[in-house]
Amino acid sequence: MASTISGRRTFFTFLLICTFLSVSTIKVCEAQTKPPTAKGLSYTFYDKSCPKLESIIRKELKKIFKNDVGQAAGLLRLHFHDCFVQGCDGSVLLDGSASGPSEKDAPPNLTLRAEAFKIIEDLRRRLEKSCGRVVSCSDITALAARDAVFLSGGPEYEIPLGRRDGLTFATRNETLANLPAPSSNATTILNSLATKNLDATDVVALSGGHTIGIGHCNSFSDRLFPTQDPVMDKTFGRNLRLTCPTNTTTNTTVLDIRSPNTFDNKYYVDLMNRQGLFNSDQDLYTDKRTRGIVTSFAVNQSLFFDKFVFAMLKMGQLSVLTGKQGEIRANCSVRNADSKSFLTTVVGDMVEQIIQM
Numbered sequence: 476m477a478s479t480i481s482g483r484r485t486f487f488t489f490l491l492i493c494t495f496l497s498v499s500t501i502k503v504c505e506a507q508t509k510p511p512t513a514k515g516l517s518y519t520f521y522d523k524s525c526p527k528l529e530s531i532i533r534k535e536l537k538k539i540f541k542n543d544v545g546q547a548a549g550l551l552r553l554h555f556h557d558c559f560v561q562g563c564d565g566s567v568l569l570d571g572s573a574s575g576p577s578e579k580d581a582p583p584n585l586t587l588r589a590e591a592f593k594i595i596e597d598l599r600r601r602l603e604k605s606c607g608r609v610v611s612c613s614d615i616t617a618l619a620a621r622d623a624v625f626l627s628g629g630p631e632y633e634i635p636l637g638r639r640d641g642l643t644f645a646t647r648n649e650t651l652a653n654l655p656a657p658s659s660n661a662t663t664i665l666n667s668l669a670t671k672n673l674d675a676t677d678v679v680a681l682s683g684g685h686t687i688g689i690g691h692c693n694s695f696s697d698r699l700f701p702t703q704d705p706v707m708d709k710t711f712g713r714n715l716r717l718t719c720p721t722n723t724t725t726n727t728t729v730l731d732i733r734s735p736n737t738f739d740n741k742y743y744v745d746l747m748n749r750q751g752l753f754n755s756d757q758d759l760y761t762d763k764r765t766r767g768i769v770t771s772f773a774v775n776q777s778l779f780f781d782k783f784v785f786a787m788l789k790m791g792q793l794s795v796l797t798g799k800q801g802e803i804r805a806n807c808s809v810r811n812a813d814s815k816s817f818l819t820t821v822v823g824d825m826v827e828q829i830i831q832m
């Protein structure tokens with residue numbers, strides 16, 4: 476009770492300050508805050524070397540999503556997997572990476588959509604035609620995720636660019652260690668993401684990525700078999716058992732039952748109604764540390780959007796390679812042959828010098 480009152484007082488004080496400040500300086504109170512930009516990245520990185528970069532990607536993805544809106548979810552998840560395992564270096568795209576479609580024995584709960592990989596490589600080819608080989612696969616992945624959010628109804632935002640592509644991919648063990656399982660509870664998720672400097676608000680906001688897309692039965696069958704998770708809404712669970720009659724079916728279902736293809740805050744409304752699909756989602760509403768954040772996003776979509784953008788900017792800059800590190804791949808699924816890699820670096824440097832002149 477006491478904390479509620481003091482919380483209200485703080486909020487009220489904040490409002491007063493806002494009103495006062497807005498007289499002289501407009502926009503002071505808008506959530507303009509961005510996390511610090513990683514060294515080597517910038518919001519104008521390709522302005523001279525590939526001015527049409529963002530419009531080419533936006534236009535292509537608009538076409539693709541019109542045809543199959545599910546691809547937006549696939550691209551958003553691809554960026555998440557890239558960044559969480561060894562940093563946003565495009566390593567997830569390399570043939571042989573543990574979550575890639577080429578990895579035959581990848582755990583099904585890691586499997587990313589094969590089409591997402593094709594879309595990224597197709598964008599790379601178009602960009603090379605327009606600008607030469609200057610844009611990294613990791614930047615393309617980051618921009619595709621950004622556009623996936625916006626084109627599904629989410630917030631529009633700028634992201635810093637200049638990531639370089641890594642030369643190696645993570646081992647299967649490293650991959651599994653960095654991507655928490657959907658059966659995880661909030662404690663596990665909070666601890667896991669804290670190692671990446673993501674706090675409770677970031678965790679809840681990023682989990683809101685599950686406002687679009689689908690999951691396979693085996694990602695949540697532990698909540699249905701042998702008995703239904705008592706936290707789960709009874710009717711919701713009964714319907715899930717119709718879609719997943721056994722714990723071995725390959726069926727899928729939507730992550731957000733209220734608006735499965737729209738990037739909005741309904742995922743948090745699902746959680747408040749005990750209709751979250753994964754334990755890692757639902758436990759955010761059970762755990763005292765995150766419950767209030769879930770509620771605040773469920774009642775205020777613009778608050779969710781602000782916090783989501785902030786957390787995505789953090790996630791999108793995890794352990795990035797910049798400057799002369801890594802390379803610009805000529806094919807997103809394979810690292811360049813050594814000679815080519817050298818050439819790319821030289822060409823890259825020349826481009827940078829020209830920009831500076």
Ligand code: HEM
Pocket residue numbers: 545547548549551552555583584585586588654655656657658659664681682683684685687688689690691692694730753755
């Ligand atoms: C916090 C820990 C997270 C866990 C445990 C988790 C787990 C999962 C699982 C198990 C799936 C379904 C895979 C399948 O069965 O096919 C999934 C799908 C998805 N995840 Fe997450 N995820 C997490 C965080 C994130 C983040 C941070 C994002 C992006 C911001 C994200 C975006 C997505 C999307 C868009 C899908 C749907 C993919 C599709 O339809 O192809 N997830 N996630």
Ligand SMILES: *[C@@H]1O[C@H](CO)[C@@H](O)[C@H](O)[C@H]1NC(C)=O
Pocket residue numbers: 648
């Ligand atoms: C990977 O992890 C498994 C199980 O945790 C372990 O048995 C195996 O030795 C690990 N492999 C490597 C190469 O570290």
Ligand SMILES: *[C@@H]1O[C@H](CO)[C@@H](O)[C@H](O)[C@H]1NC(C)=O
Pocket residue numbers: 582583584585651654655656657693
């Ligand atoms: C994926 O599922 C397998 C078993 O189905 C489990 O051993 C593994 O821990 C899960 N991993 C992740 C990251 O979800």
Ligand SMILES: *[C@@H]1O[C@H](CO)[C@@H](O)[C@H](O)[C@H]1NC(C)=O
Pocket residue numbers: 659660661662663
């Ligand atoms: C969360 O999961 C971890 C690992 O499975 C377990 O040790 C811990 O007791 C769980 N915490 C809660 C509060 O359920």
Ligand SMILES: *[C@@H]1O[C@H](CO)[C@@H](O)[C@H](O)[C@H]1NC(C)=O
Pocket residue numbers: 717718719720721724725726
């Ligand atoms: C897949 O789900 C549908 C309902 O969504 C259900 O009718 C069907 O029996 C399921 N198929 C299998 C193989 O489980």
Ligand SMILES: *[C@@H]1O[C@H](CO)[C@@H](O)[C@H](O)[C@H]1NC(C)=O
Pocket residue numbers: 700701722723
């Ligand atoms: C699937 O369910 C059966 C019967 O309930 C059980 O014996 C088996 O261990 C389960 N398998 C998995 C992967 O959960």
Ligand SMILES: *[C@@H]1O[C@H](CO)[C@@H](O)[C@H](O)[C@H]1NC(C)=O
Pocket residue numbers: 506775777778779781
């Ligand atoms: C919702 O959140 C925004 C911040 O994004 C804030 O400016 C606004 O006052 C909030 N609305 C309500 C009704 O609390």
Ligand SMILES: *[C@@H]1O[C@H](CO)[C@@H](O)[C@H](O)[C@H]1NC(C)=O
Pocket residue numbers: 570806807808809
């Ligand atoms: C890119 O590499 C993959 C895997 O080695 C190969 O199958 C594909 O044909 C290559 N694409 C191009 C355009 O060279």
